[in-house]
Ligand SMILES: O=P(O)(O)O[C@H]1O[C@H](CO)[C@@H](O)[C@H]1O
């Protein structure tokens with residue numbers, strides 16, 4: 001891992017003193033970097049210039065670390081305008097490096113956003129899911145960001161994750177939503193499944209994740225959550241549902257379809273939907289305002 005002190009020294013050298021000690025860290029997911037528009041006194045540092053950072057290569061992810069003041073009460077924040085995904089080929093330590101940098105800069109709470117597919121018929125596209133738990137298949141089978149030697153004697157060897165998603169921060173989301181007069185249906189609570197990607201789920205994988213208890217699925221966030229907890233920070237995650245994961249019934253049979261055709265019986269084909277990153281970004285754009293207001297509302301309540 002790169003040297004955290006060198007990274008934070010470099011970052012501070014690029015900032016005026018009032019922005020050097022951010023209180024809250026924010027990660028903007030696919031298509032959700034519009035938050036930058038409401039940050040006052042914003043200063044952006046390109047990822048490629050920061051020691052230890054990779055470059056975010058995914059469409060809809062800017063590749064800049066922003067510092068500034070957010071909300072009516074001018075809370076100093078550090079914002080990742082774009083993140084690193086494991087599927088981009090970054091080592092898992094690089095994926096979570098900015099989170100460790102946030103901790104080193106003094107951040108105590110991290111708000112993480114992402115775009116995700118819904119596995120739950122009760123959670124439609126456009127809903128913002130307040131994540132209360134996760135299912136991390138990569139963590140369970142060997143792609144855990146905490147694999148390897150302890151970073152310091154202060155880090156724990158066995159990190160519990162039963163309380164990873166702060167209940168007090170989750171409460172604040174619903175309070176902020178109330179202040180914004182959001183409809184009840186705008187928010188849901190649920191479990192996020194982290195998959196490596198970059199493929200979207202096959203129907204059987206979608207069914208599997210749903211049966212395992214996940215409500216939404218995406219290719220990010222959980223490594224950041226794990227690293228943030230490892231650094232002792234409080235975490236809140238908001239997933240914007242940008243699409244449905246297609247889960248046709250497993251009993252659909254092409255043989256029965258052909259036999260029905262040959263027998264001259266009516267054939268009802270399952271509706272087919274193919275998810276795309278363009279669709280993900282389009283919904284992100286549509287819902288950017290709500291996400292922005294919600295994050296800003298939580299920051300105002302927190303500080
Ligand atoms: O999780 P974020 O970065 O919001 O992006 C989500 O959208 C992309 C797929 O469309 C994947 O990267 C997935 O993880």
Ligand SMILES: Nc1nc2[nH]cnc2c(=O)[nH]1
Pocket residue numbers: 115116117118195197199200201217218219242243244245275280
């Ligand atoms: N894995 C996964 N990631 C997503 N990100 C946005 N939508 C999806 C999805 O359907 N599946």
